[in-house]
Amino acid sequence: MPSFQTSPGTRDILPPQAGRWRAFTAQFADIVESAGYECIIPPMFEDLGVFLRLGDATDVVTKEMYDFEDKGGRRIALRPEHTAGICRSFAQHRPTTPWKVWYSGSNFRYEKAQAGRFRQFDQVGIEVLGSTDPLLDVEVITMGWQFFESLGLRNVVLMINSLGDPEDRAAYIEALRVYLESHAEKLSEESRATLQRNPLRVLDSKRVQDKPIIDAAPTIAQFLSDDAKAHFEKVKAGLTALGVQYSVNEGLVRGLDYYQRTVFEYVSTSLDSAQTAVGGGGRYDGLVEDLGGPATPGVGFALGIDRTLLACDSEEVFLLGAPQLDAFIVDVVDGMTALRLADELRAAGFAVDRAYDGRSMKSQMKVADRSGARVAIIIGSDEAEAGNCTVRNLMTSEQSLVLQTEVVTHLASIVGERNPRRNTQ
RNA sequence: GUGGGCGUAGCUCAGUUGGUUAGAGCGCCAGGUUGUGGUCCUGGAGGCCGGGGGUUCGAGACCCCUCGUCCACCCCA
Numbered sequence: 001m002p003s004f005q006t007s008p009g010t011r012d013i014l015p016p017q018a019g020r021w022r023a024f025t026a027q028f029a030d031i032v033e034s035a036g037y038e039c040i041i042p043p044m045f046e047d048l049g050v051f052l053r054l055g056d057a058t059d060v061v062t063k064e065m066y067d068f069e070d071k072g073g074r075r076i077a078l079r080p081e082h083t084a085g086i087c088r089s090f091a092q093h094r095p096t097t098p099w100k101v102w103y104s105g106s107n108f109r110y111e112k113a114q115a116g117r118f119r120q121f122d123q124v125g126i127e128v129l130g131s132t133d134p135l136l137d138v139e140v141i142t143m144g145w146q147f148f149e150s151l152g153l154r155n156v157v158l159m160i161n162s163l164g165d166p167e168d169r170a171a172y173i174e175a176l177r178v179y180l181e182s183h184a185e186k187l188s189e190e191s192r193a194t195l196q197r198n199p200l201r202v203l204d205s206k207r208v209q210d211k212p213i214i215d216a217a218p219t220i221a222q223f224l225s226d227d228a229k230a231h232f233e234k235v236k237a238g239l240t241a242l243g244v245q246y247s248v249n250e251g252l253v254r255g256l257d258y259y260q261r262t263v264f265e266y267v268s269t270s271l272d273s274a275q276t277a278v279g280g281g282g283r284y285d286g287l288v289e290d291l292g293g294p295a296t297p298g299v300g301f302a303l304g305i306d307r308t309l310l311a312c313d314s315e316e317v318f319l320l321g322a323p324q325l326d327a328f329i330v331d332v333v334d335g336m337t338a339l340r341l342a343d344e345l346r347a348a349g350f351a352v353d354r355a356y357d358g359r360s361m362k363s364q365m366k367v368a369d370r371s372g373a374r375v376a377i378i379i380g381s382d383e384a385e386a387g388n389c390t391v392r393n394l395m396t397s398e399q400s401l402v403l404q405t406e407v408v409t410h411l412a413s414i415v416g417e418r419n420p421r422r423n424t425q
Numbered sequence: 426g427u428g429g430g431c432g433u434a435g436c437u438c439a440g441u442u443g444g445u446u447a448g449a450g451c452g453c454c455a456g457g458u459u460g461u462g463g464u465c466c467u468g469g470a471g472g473c474c475g476g477g478g479g480u481u482c483g484a485g486a487c488c489c490c491u492c493g494u495c496c497a498c499c500c501c502a
Contacts, residue, residue: 064500064501111499113494114495114498125502255502266502278502279502303502304502362455370463378460378461392461392462
């Protein structure tokens with residue numbers, strides 16, 4: 001056993017898996033940038049107060065925060081999610097609205113790790129600040145939906161709900177609390193405890209014992225104001241207009257306190273672990289104001305990279321392609337020709353690797369084979385003397401002698417033209 | 426935070442009711458005559474059997490503690 005290992009709940013994303021992560025965020029960026037979202041990179045830690053707005057009844061705030069005091073005596077927390085930090089950023093810089101941003105990065109929550117759940121976990125997401133338009137909700141929800149589609153996922157379902165305006169929500173919570181308390185003796189012990197902290201969360205219980213009581217509970221729909229109702233209707237109409245399949249789930253309440261009106265969740269039906277939500281979001285119209293900014297509506301979502309890739313694994317989509325090297329240089333003389341040719345070919349735009357440590361030709365050829373390169377460029381003593389090299393196509397095993405000065409054009413004739421990376425004149 | 430399963434080579438795992446120098450496959454390295462990969466053959470390197478304590482003449486196997494990991498609850502992406 002080595003002296004040090006990754007801390008609990010963290011892990012190394014090694015190659016080639018890390019390449020898949022990069023492709024994942026690249027694909028996400030491509031889709032949302034096509035809709036005018038721009039990249040934002042907020043800090044990984046902020047004043048603790050920024051995140052306390054997520055809700056003092058939420059586990060994220062009460063037990064999962066990675067907080068500490070820095071050397072200057074400030075109360076700091078590693079971000080448990082991106083939304084609050086982005087709202088703080090908006091309040092601080094006051095960009096023109098609507099402000100459409102996307103992000104990708106790690107979050108931190110002090111939880112016990114299990115399948116699809118880590119202490120350091122990565123998300124991609126978008127946020128829009130400055131508009132209450134329900135058709136913006138539609139755009140946001142659709143972005144996520146289309147991204148899952150672009151990955152090749154077919155077994156993702158979209159659930160939506162409306163939590164109404166703050167007053168609606170408060171009235172509903174009170175009604176729910178009264179109802180649940182009147183049936184408390186039939187609830188599981190865990191749900192009774194949850195009821196004390198946050199009645200909404202009882203609706204999320206997975207225990208069969210609670211199901212009949214939850215099924216018969218009052219629903220939020222009866223408490224929605226006319227405005228909130230109209231908003232929700234327009235969201236549904238918009239989704240239908242775009243052909244986005246959704247189902248209304250009145251038990252969908254989301255974990256953070258700042259949500260109001262539209263909330264939604266993407267759930268993978270091909271995951272058999274406990275964590276099947278691959279993404280979620282909603283509207284948080286009061287959050288910027290809570291953080292000391294101007295009253296500004298907002299809506300957004302976050303997608304879990306781990307869980308989404310887990311879903312990709314189980315649907316066997318978005319699989320990793322082998323890394324593509326154009327050429328691998330084998331030099332059994334002194335390595336100097338490999339040094340020069342590799343530099344020249346890389347400058348010309350090719351992806352080129354080589355062997356080191358002057359190993360035997362057989363050994364270097366094995367490395368060339370493993371590298372996945374399409375051709376091997378071989379320099380033995382004969383070639384070194386004649387100023388040429390043997391170019392071997394590793395797929396077809398055809399090979400020919402080529403002058404070293406013509407390697408660039410010869411390689412282009414096999415693997416195709418490339419755009420130069422550097423001007424070598 | 427609570428409960429359960431599991432920790433033996435880089436990876437996946439064997440290791441009989443406790444009994445000599447702890448094994449396999451894959452991977453890695455080196456060879457298989459003179460300069461050529463994938464297949465095949467041969468050899469090699471690599472383990473304080475997660476850590477600590479205990480029981481025993483003797484522990485990888487049994488007991489306790491601890492750490493890690495996986496799964497579930499909780500919660501959430």
